Amino acid sequence: MTLPRLAHALETGALELPKDARLVFLEPTDEFDVSDFDVGDIEVQQNDKPSFDRFEQIGARVAVHVDGPADFVHVSLPRSRDLARGLIAQANDIAKGGVVLVDGAKTDGIDATLKAVKARTDIVGQLSKAHGKLFWFTASDAFADWTLAAPAPVKEGWITQPGVFSADGPDAGSKALVDALPASLKGDGADLGGGWGFLTKFLLALPKVAHVDLVEADHRALSCAKCNLDDPRVSFHWADATVWGAAASLDWVVSNPPFHTSRTPDASIGQAFITSAARLLKPKGQLIIVANRHLPYETTLADSFVQVQELDGDTRFKILHAEQPKSRDRAMRRKRR
Numbered sequence: 001m002t003l004p005r006l007a008h009a010l011e012t013g014a015l016e017l018p019k020d021a022r023l024v025f026l027e028p029t030d031e032f033d034v035s036d037f038d039v040g041d042i043e044v045q046q047n048d049k050p051s052f053d054r055f056e057q058i059g060a061r062v063a064v065h066v067d068g069p070a071d072f073v074h075v076s077l078p079r080s081r082d083l084a085r086g087l088i089a090q091a092n093d094i095a096k097g098g099v100v101l102v103d104g105a106k107t108d109g110i111d112a113t114l115k116a117v118k119a120r121t122d123i124v125g126q127l128s129k130a131h132g133k134l135f136w137f138t139a140s141d142a143f144a145d146w147t148l149a150a151p152a153p154v155k156e157g158w159i160t161q162p163g164v165f166s167a168d169g170p171d172a173g174s175k176a177l178v179d180a181l182p183a184s185l186k187g188d189g190a191d192l193g194g195g196w197g198f199l200t201k202f203l204l205a206l207p208k209v210a211h212v213d214l215v216e217a218d219h220r221a222l223s224c225a226k227c228n229l230d231d232p233r234v235s236f237h238w239a240d241a242t243v244w245g246a247a248a249s250l251d252w253v254v255s256n257p258p259f260h261t262s263r264t265p266d267a268s269i270g271q272a273f274i275t276s277a278a279r280l281l282k283p284k285g286q287l288i289i290v291a292n293r294h295l296p297y298e299t300t301l302a303d304s305f306v307q308v309q310e311l312d313g314d315t316r317f318k319i320l321h322a323e324q325p326k327s328r329d330r331a332m333r334r335k336r337r
């Protein structure tokens with residue numbers, strides 16, 4: 001059993017799952033393993049593409065949205081409070097008279113969530129383990145007003161949704177990157193980790209840019225990007241940028257790469273974006289990224305490109321420009337998804 005708190009609840013008998021129970025897992029963490037459960041029917045909702053692919057590989061039935069019905073719905077608490085509430089409202093809807101389980105780390109706000117849920121319904125069981133809590137209660141319609149808001153305009157008219165990166169409006173790092181974009185950028189390129197479309201909007205405004213592939217793992221963010229970018233020169237890809245393959249080699253890649261995997265700070269994801277960009281580019285192609293100043297990307301850039309320079313920056317951010325990917329076998333290693 002891999003979800004440690006749920007495992008503990010089942011092992012100690014605090015919670016029992018009948019063999020014919022229908023289970024739904026809403027956006028579980030990567031600890032989830034379908035083979036841990038000896039029950040009739042399991043469905044998984046997953047919004048994040050790399051996790052979606054991983055769960056599918058281990059034999060889970062996965063969808064971007066699950067309607068149920070189910071007897072037990074397990075919610076893995078995300079960091080965003082509004083998204084967490086949205087998933088809890090959805091779980092109550094799906095479970096209808098069944099059981100909703102909410103499972104999360106202290107650092108993701110499980111204590112505040114427990115308090116807010118307790119104010120609306122009786123908690124049937126709870127336990128603490130692995131720096132977090134699992135609690136459960138009978139599903140009801142007491143959470144209907146927590147339903148996740150649809151994509152809607154925020155600052156400057158940008159359309160976003162709770163839970164996506166920089167949901168309140170443009171990110172300061174991305175703004176710094178936009179200010180440094182060379183007007184000479186031309187041809188076909190990609191915005192890796194394009195989020196809800198901020199960078200792509202400015203890329204399309206450059207006079208010589210012909211086409212942008214916006215590659216994004218967060219399905220909700222990609223839906224927002226489609227609302228923000230009504231332009232035939234964009235292709236939208238719900239994909240893992242570290243393995244995504246373009247239809248043809250690209251002239252340029254621009255990115256504000258992620259700096260955490262799941263909930264943990266992790267520079268290796270940004271480094272994987274850099275090696276992926278090198279694989280996707282033409283021999284004379286160029287990569288422009290923005291990063292928080294402390295992030296260690298220079299070695300990966302030097303390993304992957306002939307020329308690397310800092311285009312712009314301040315004490316908080318650096319804009320890095322790399323040209324001529326070193327990979328000789330780009331075409332062979334180009335992966336198509």
Ligand SMILES: C[S@@+](CC[C@H](N)C(=O)[O-])C[C@H]1O[C@@H](n2cnc3c(N)ncnc32)[C@H](O)[C@@H]1O
Pocket residue numbers: 050165166171174192193194195196197198199215216217218221239240241242255256257258259269
């Ligand atoms: C720092 S944010 C930048 C978002 C957007 N470009 C902007 O400027 O607002 C990084 C983005 O990468 C996405 N992301 C994380 N891991 C990814 C992956 N493996 N493949 C594609 N996108 C990913 C995140 O969901 C997030 O939207």
